[in-house]
Amino acid sequence: MTSLQYLEYDITQNHNSTPVSTPVSVSVMATSDDYDVTTDDVNFRKATAADYDDVMSLRPHLYHGMDYLPSQYHHLLHTHTGFCGFIGNQMVGFILAIIIDDGETIVIRAGRVRKEHENKGIYSRLRKFCLSHFPRTVKRESFSLFSSDHKDSSILKGGILAWQRERITLTAGTATIKNIIKSVTVTNALRVVNKSLLSELFSSKSSPQLFPGDFIVVNSVPYKVRMSNISYFLTPDRVMYASYSESVKSSNSPPPVLVSVANQIRCEAGTRFNIDFYGDICVEEDVTNHIISQMARCLSECADNILMYVTYPMNRSDAILMSVLDKLRWKVKLRGYQYGIEQPVSSD
Numbered sequence: 022m023t024s025l026q027y028l029e030y031d032i033t034q035n036h037n038s039t040p041v042s043t044p045v046s047v048s049v050m051a052t053s054d055d056y057d058v059t060t061d062d063v064n065f066r067k068a069t070a071a072d073y074d075d076v077m078s079l080r081p082h083l084y085h086g087m088d089y090l091p092s093q094y095h096h097l098l099h100t101h102t103g104f105c106g107f108i109g110n111q112m113v114g115f116i117l118a119i120i121i122d123d124g125e126t127i128v129i130r131a132g133r134v135r136k137e138h139e140n141k142g143i144y145s146r147l148r149k150f151c152l153s154h155f156p157r158t159v160k161r162e163s164f165s166l167f168s169s170d171h172k173d174s175s176i177l178k179g180g181i182l183a184w185q186r187e188r189i190t191l192t193a194g195t196a197t198i199k200n201i202i203k204s205v206t207v208t209n210a211l212r213v214v215n216k217s218l219l220s221e222l223f224s225s226k227s228s229p230q231l232f233p234g235d236f237i238v239v240n241s242v243p244y245k246v247r248m249s250n251i252s253y254f255l256t257p258d259r260v261m262y263a264s265y266s267e268s269v270k271s272s273n274s275p276p277p278v279l280v281s282v283a284n285q286i287r288c289e290a291g292t293r294f295n296i297d298f299y300g301d302i303c304v305e306e307d308v309t310n311h312i313i314s315q316m317a318r319c320l321s322e323c324a325d326n327i328l329m330y331v332t333y334p335m336n337r338s339d340a341i342l343m344s345v346l347d348k349l350r351w352k353v354k355l356r357g358y359q360y361g362i363e364q365p366v367s368s369d
């Protein structure tokens with residue numbers, strides 16, 4: 022039997038919300054199905070802004086220095102709820118959770134456990150603790166994985182593969198990119214997709230083609246194509262552009278052939294530039310226009326070292342995309358997939 026202590030609260034409230042009850046103790050039976058049985062007593066609670074240093078101390082240099090959490094922690098706590106676990110006074114684990122899709126889905130992300138406490142079931146218990154606080158509207162848990170092994174084991178444990186996307190990490194020097202941007206002319210103006218245009222797009226006939234499986238995955242967070250989700254990802258730090266085929270441009274609301282959404286964040290390795298593509302990445306002019314326009318917007322505040330994290334739909338030839346990136350002097354560091362797993366949540 023493992024003793025857990027927690028504060029009860031409403032996960033949908035922001036990080037300044039007050040716990041709705043006094044601390045309580047519960048007992049949770051640890052079984053080998055759930056996690057390795059440990060004699061450690063782990064106390065769980067909601068994380069606050071004041072926990073920043075402890076959270077950062079859990080796993081320094083994560084993801085080759087591309088971890089978004091150090092620069093995004095405070096910002097993310099406005100929309101997400103953080104949960105942390107302690108052994109004594111030491112923080113040993115952390116996760117972030119957000120409820121999206123009209124309250125139906127919980128997404129858990131940014132999970133990390135102190136190295137010396139790995140493989141003791143702390144992450145699993147933290148996740149369970151978090152899930153035990155979801156509102157009753159939540160039907161499913163949805164999360165992104167980046168390794169095929171973890172995808173397979175999640176499916177074996179009852180998850181379904183709801184979506185999959187290609188991902189590439191690239192690097193470049195800011196000075197080189199700035200020079201290239203000066204020398205390349207954007208030949209075809211892109212349209213900025215604001216909230217109202219995106220609402221139109223979501224309800225249009227072209228939506229299933231652009232957003233297969235009813236998902237738009239932004240910065241690895243999978244949102245269903247719902248109006249209520251738009252304000253979660255079309256935030257002031259992001260711009261979404263759309264390009265249209267010449268032949269349909271004259272019509273009133275033509276379907277875009279390519280959509281990109283991008284932002285930039287500071288991370289240990291430099292400036293990380295995230296760009297997610299939807300639609301057809303096979304037309305050189307379109308792909309070039311999107312990358313140049315998105316980068317030009319961000320470049321003024323870049324560190325010397327600049328990294329790009331690009332995602333795009335599966336089963337499309339990426340030869341044009343790769344050749345454009347190469348021409349723009351980006352060097353590929355890593356390639357792989359993003360896997361989207363969904364599983365029902367139960368209150369046990």
Ligand SMILES: CC(C)(COP(=O)(O)OP(=O)(O)OC[C@H]1O[C@@H](n2cnc3c(N)ncnc32)[C@H](O)[C@@H]1OP(=O)(O)O)[C@@H](O)C(=O)NCCC(=O)NCCS
Nearest residue numbers: 056130131132133134139140141142143144145146171174
């Ligand atoms: C991933 C991590 C949080 C797991 O913490 P932990 O306390 O050792 O995990 P647990 O002992 O509770 O094991 C939980 C499950 O996590 C799974 N897991 C391990 N690494 C994982 C990863 N990168 N992504 C998703 N799941 C992972 C394990 O397979 C295990 O499942 P199993 O019991 O079916 O084998 C920890 O290894 C860590 O901090 N890694 C670095 C950060 C990271 O990769 N985070 C990804 C999750 S968002």
